[in-house]
Amino acid sequence: MIAIMCAMREELEPILKEIEVKEVIEYARNKYYLAKFNNLDLVLAYSKIGKVNAATTASVLIEKFGAKKILFSGVAGAIDADLKIGDLIIATKTTQHDVDLTVFGYEPGFIPESKVFFECDENLNQIAKKVSKKLNIKLKEGIIASGDQFIHSKEKKEWIAKTFNASAIEMEGGAVGCVTWTLGVPFFMLRSISDTAQEGAGVDFDEFLEESSRVSAKFLIAMLDEMVGG
Numbered sequence: 001m002i003a004i005m006c007a008m009r010e011e012l013e014p015i016l017k018e019i020e021v022k023e024v025i026e027y028a029r030n031k032y033y034l035a036k037f038n039n040l041d042l043v044l045a046y047s048k049i050g051k052v053n054a055a056t057t058a059s060v061l062i063e064k065f066g067a068k069k070i071l072f073s074g075v076a077g078a079i080d081a082d083l084k085i086g087d088l089i090i091a092t093k094t095t096q097h098d099v100d101l102t103v104f105g106y107e108p109g110f111i112p113e114s115k116v117f118f119e120c121d122e123n124l125n126q127i128a129k130k131v132s133k134k135l136n137i138k139l140k141e142g143i144i145a146s147g148d149q150f151i152h153s154k155e156k157k158e159w160i161a162k163t164f165n166a167s168a169i170e171m172e173g174g175a176v177g178c179v180t181w182t183l184g185v186p187f188f189m190l191r192s193i194s195d196t197a198q199e200g201a202g203v204d205f206d207e208f209l210e211e212s213s214r215v216s217a218k219f220l221i222a223m224l225d226e227m228v229g230g
């Protein structure tokens, strides 16, 4: 069973359009879509925004639905200047930029007995790179930082860039990274840029959420095609 996860309805809808949904299961105040993509058994869900919702959905996907991998698709705010609206990025690692125990001498993002960065799956990232070459689509890779805040300030964005060496920002990947690391499940995360996370980002996000979601969804479907046999 492979899980496909998003945060928002707008991110999941373009994926659902491309697959054959067999059953919808309501569980824990959410909907889980069981589907087949060629010979792949899929379970799909959007978590709702934020790290707590993302952690809950990721845990349910693994523990209740038996997901052996989680593939995330959605949008993100750009940190790196070379990322433009609609560009794609895959995470090498995810982190939680809003974790702050620095008063106790820990580095930003660190929780005792856990860690700052959660590595994404190298094999899945290789498949993404192969697809990007095949289809001649620009694909960046980098650290993606998450927090329960929509970032719309140059100052905050620069702090996250400098502190975590992050290339993009969103609100779920750090939580899914933590859950998948804890439970030993490979995690892949793809995001298409919806805004530049500085002043005016809210307006751009509203304008580009659907289009950037479609860009990410389309690439994810191409990856599934590659996984079922190239």
Ligand code: ADE
Pocket: 075, 076, 077, 078, 149, 150, 151, 152, 169, 170, 171, 194, 195, 196, 197, 198, 201, 205
């Ligand atoms: N997701 C998309 N854009 C974002 C931003 N600027 N901050 C947090 N999450 C986002």
